[in-house]
Amino acid sequence: MKGCYFCKGKLVEEKVKVDFRWGRRLKIIENVPADVCQQCGEQYFQSAVYKAMEKLAASRKKPVSRLTVDVHRFKAAV
Numbered sequence: 232m233k234g235c236y237f238c239k240g241k242l243v244e245e246k247v248k249v250d251f252r253w254g255r256r257l258k259i260i261e262n263v264p265a266d267v268c269q270q271c272g273e274q275y276f277q278s279a280v281y282k283a284m285e286k287l288a289a290s291r292k293k294p295v296s297r298l299t300v301d302v303h304r305f306k307a308a309v
């Protein structure tokens with residue numbers, strides 16, 4: 232297995248939670264297999280996994296749960 236593209240850290244396969252943007256919607260997909268860098272936390276997905284996430288995000292299937300998300304506009308600290 233290759234190391235991290237950014238920091239050359241070690242990649243370990245884990246199940247992660249992904250914030251997936253689909254148009255104006257934000258969907259959170261749980262339990263996604265990814266190679267996670269143990270140093271910087273970068274996540275790598277196989278293209279088949281990514282395609283499956285897109286399909287899931289586009290589907291009208293009822294989600295397992297629903298979250299409320301607050302949107303803020305960045306403002307520099309004074």
Ligand SMILES: [Zn+2]
Pocket residue numbers: 235236237238239240268269270271272273
């Ligand atoms: Zn890394």
